[in-house]
Amino acid sequence: MTILNSFAQLKTVPGLLFQELLDGARNKARVIDSGEAVVSVLCAIFMAHQLQLPHVGWAAFSGYMVMRSHVWISLERGMLRVMGTISGALLAEFLAVGSRGTLYSSLVFGLVATVCLYLALTTRHGYAWLFMGITFTMVSMDGIEHGMHTVPYFAQARIFEVSIGTSCSIVVSALSTVLIRRRLFALADAGRVKASGSAPYFCWHKKAGFHALQGGIALALVPIAWRELSIASLSQTVITIMAVMTIPLNAINLSRHPSSIKITHRFLGCFLGASLAFIAITLGQINPGLIYAVLVLGIFIGRTIENSGTLTFKYVGTQLTLALLVSLTPDHAHFINVDPGFSRLSGIMMGILLLEPTRLLTLKVLTMCRKPHSGACVGYRR
Numbered sequence: 505m506t507i508l509n510s511f512a513q514l515k516t517v518p519g520l521l522f523q524e525l526l527d528g529a530r531n532k533a534r535v536i537d538s539g540e541a542v543v544s545v546l547c548a549i550f551m552a553h554q555l556q557l558p559h560v561g562w563a564a565f566s567g568y569m570v571m572r573s574h575v576w577i578s579l580e581r582g583m584l585r586v587m588g589t590i591s592g593a594l595l596a597e598f599l600a601v602g603s604r605g606t607l608y609s610s611l612v613f614g615l616v617a618t619v620c621l622y623l624a625l626t627t628r629h630g631y632a633w634l635f636m637g638i639t640f641t642m643v644s645m646d647g648i649e650h651g652m653h654t655v656p657y658f659a660q661a662r663i664f665e666v667s668i669g670t671s672c673s674i675v676v677s678a679l680s681t682v683l684i685r686r687r688l689f690a691l692a693d694a695g696r697v698k699a700s701g702s703a704p705y706f707c708w709h710k711k712a713g714f715h716a717l718q719g720g721i722a723l724a725l726v727p728i729a730w731r732e733l734s735i736a737s738l739s740q741t742v743i744t745i746m747a748v749m750t751i752p753l754n755a756i757n758l759s760r761h762p763s764s765i766k767i768t769h770r771f772l773g774c775f776l777g778a779s780l781a782f783i784a785i786t787l788g789q790i791n792p793g794l795i796y797a798v799l800v801l802g803i804f805i806g807r808t809i810e811n812s813g814t815l816t817f818k819y820v821g822t823q824l825t826l827a828l829l830v831s832l833t834p835d836h837a838h839f840i841n842v843d844p845g846f847s848r849l850s851g852i853m854m855g856i857l858l859l860e861p862t863r864l865l866t867l868k869v870l871t872m873c874r875k876p877h878s879g880a881c882v883g884y885r886r
């Protein structure tokens with residue numbers, strides 16, 4: 505399935521999303537979960553402002569993404585997110601990609617991304633490997649764009665922001681588990697976290713390896729694109745490639761490629777979130793309090809969609825919320841602007857432009873190699 509086919513199927517989305525919202529509003533567990541996400545994000549924003557962190561949005565992101573339906577799940581997810589962030593930041597400082605040439609940067613980007621993606625797909629604690637790769641590429645891109653002198657500051661700030669948002673999620677999740685969920689729902693098995701679709705550590709997974717290599721090649725092109733095209737910021741591009749290439753192991757199908765669907769849903773969710781932010785900012789000119797009302801409503805809607813009964817639109821809800829947060833949770837209230845939301849969209853488009861041709865080309869090469877009479881790959885055996 506190509507990216508164009510995925511976009512062509514979007515015409516059925518509005519009605520289905522509306523139905524998901526109605527179903528979610530009737531489900532007590534989903535309402536409570538959405539409410540927890542709202543409280544967690546607001547706590548993260550408040551704490552980030554109190555501690556004067558440089559990027560409040562990243563604390564809000566963690567406050568949203570770590571929150572799950574049981575404190576033990578939130579705790580494990582939060583620990584993996586923080587561990588991955590710390591590891592990626594330290595690796596970026598150690599390899600000092602921004603102080604070397606473009607060729608070195610591309611090779612390191614490709615190697616680190618391939619390894620992290622493969623381990624994110626196949627291991628029990630893949631969430632940590634995903635954030636190691638994301639943090640490494642983000643911090644390294646900042647060093648490439650602004651010089652290596654910014655890397656220690658950016659790396660430390662990211663660690664603090666993620667830690668604050670994660671801490672808020674765990675506290676809110678713990679309080680909700682004890683005070684609300686334990687009284688309303690049976691939670692005997694809720695704390696057991698399963699690694700669905702993960703392969704054993706010692707088992708090499710051929711399709712996952714090729715899938716990770718596709719993402720690594722696309723990320724290797726990012727430093728080259730920055731140099732040749734003089735694009736201001738490619739942070740959202742590297743995040744997009746890492747995120748959409750992380751799919752359940754049992755969903756990998758080299759001919760259909762679920763990442764095409766995922767990147768389409770990422771674009772749609774970001775567009776909806778940026779549009780909602782535009783509405784909030786417009787209403788804010790009448791009454792500033794309306795901005796925060798729309799923010800709360802948007803988080804609630806996004807989490808409700810994310811908790812849908814099927815996997816079809818979960819990612820739309822996640823990206824709707826994150827695009828809304830990046831627009832409405834700036835470092836200072838008077839900097840509230842819809843531009844970051846649409847900047848996120850442009851980063852996604854750049855990710856599409858790098859990832860899709862890479863995916864199609866590598867898949868074509870693999871197909872040629874599998875033909876018994878093809879001379880394209882001498883010595884290849886199935």
